[in-house]
Amino acid sequence: MQGGEEDFGMISATILQGHRVASGLNGNPRFPGGTMRMQLPIFRELGLDLSGYHLGTLNVSIAPMSYRVVKPKWTFRALKWHPTEPAEDFSFFDVIVHRDDASPVSGLIYFPHPETKPEHFQKPDVLELLLPWTEGLAYGTKIRLEVPAEQMRIES
Numbered sequence: 232m233q234g235g236e237e238d239f240g241m242i243s244a245t246i247l248q249g250h251r252v253a254s255g256l257n258g259n260p261r262f263p264g265g266t267m268r269m270q271l272p273i274f275r276e277l278g279l280d281l282s283g284y285h286l287g288t289l290n291v292s293i294a295p296m297s298y299r300v301v302k303p304k305w306t307f308r309a310l311k312w313h314p315t316e317p318a319e320d321f322s323f324f325d326v327i328v329h330r331d332d333a334s335p336v337s338g339l340i341y342f343p344h345p346e347t348k349p350e351h352f353q354k355p356d357v358l359e360l361l362l363p364w365t366e367g368l369a370y371g372t373k374i375r376l377e378v379p380a381e382q383m384r385i386e387s
Contacts, residue, residue, distance in 0.1 A: 241329075242296060242375065242377075242378065242385045243293070243373065243374075243375055243376075244291035244293050244358070244375065244376050245291060245294075245372070245373055246289060246290070246369065247292050247357070247371075248290065248370050266313075267286045267287055267288070267361075268286050269312055269313060270312045270321075271286070273310060273312050277310075279305050281361060283363055284361040285362060285363060288341050288360060288361060289361075290357055290360075291376070292354075292356050295387065296386065297355045297356050297386055298356075298384065298385055298386070299384045299386055300324075300383055301381060301382055302382055303323060303342070303382060304323050305323040306321070306322045307320065308320050309347075319343055321343050322344065323340065323361075324339065324342065324378060324383050325337075325378070325382060326339060326340050326358075326377065327376070327377040328365075328375075328376060328377075329374060329375040329376070329377065330368075330372070330375075335377075336362050336363065338363070339360070339361045340360060340378070341359045341360065342358075342359070360376075
């Protein structure tokens with residue numbers, strides 16, 4: 232996070248299993264090693280180094296809330312990251328993950344734009360987080376997210 236007078240919203244969330252495409256755990260041969268492994272060098276070339284994050288996303292539900300994109304920290308348009316899949320738009324937002332039993336963890340919300348995404352869509356209450364590898368995060372775990380309101384609004 233950058234210094235200053237940022238307005239943060241605190242959101243309750245529950246970790247859930249995603250499509251397992253970003254990490255490559257679903258075994259899809261189109262994405263060897265996962266989509267994040269394939270996208271990492273391209274984002275780095277464009278100025279966003281994600282090498283400090285686990286190569287997979289942590290999916291969380293903020294139900295019954297949903298989110299509205301305001302002003303992403305980074306947006307990349309028409310990113311051609313795969314030899315045969317269509318180009319996609321991606322945005323990233325700051326996030327801090329809070330748990331009762333551990334120190335806060337800073338990361339990013341990874342947001343492939345639904346209008347350019349060919350498959351593996353998320354429900355409107357699901358966010359994908361990029362975090363450093365963090366022990367103790369499991370499906371069903373309740374966490375709290377801190378998101379700058381000028382980047383993303385959480386709404387009921």
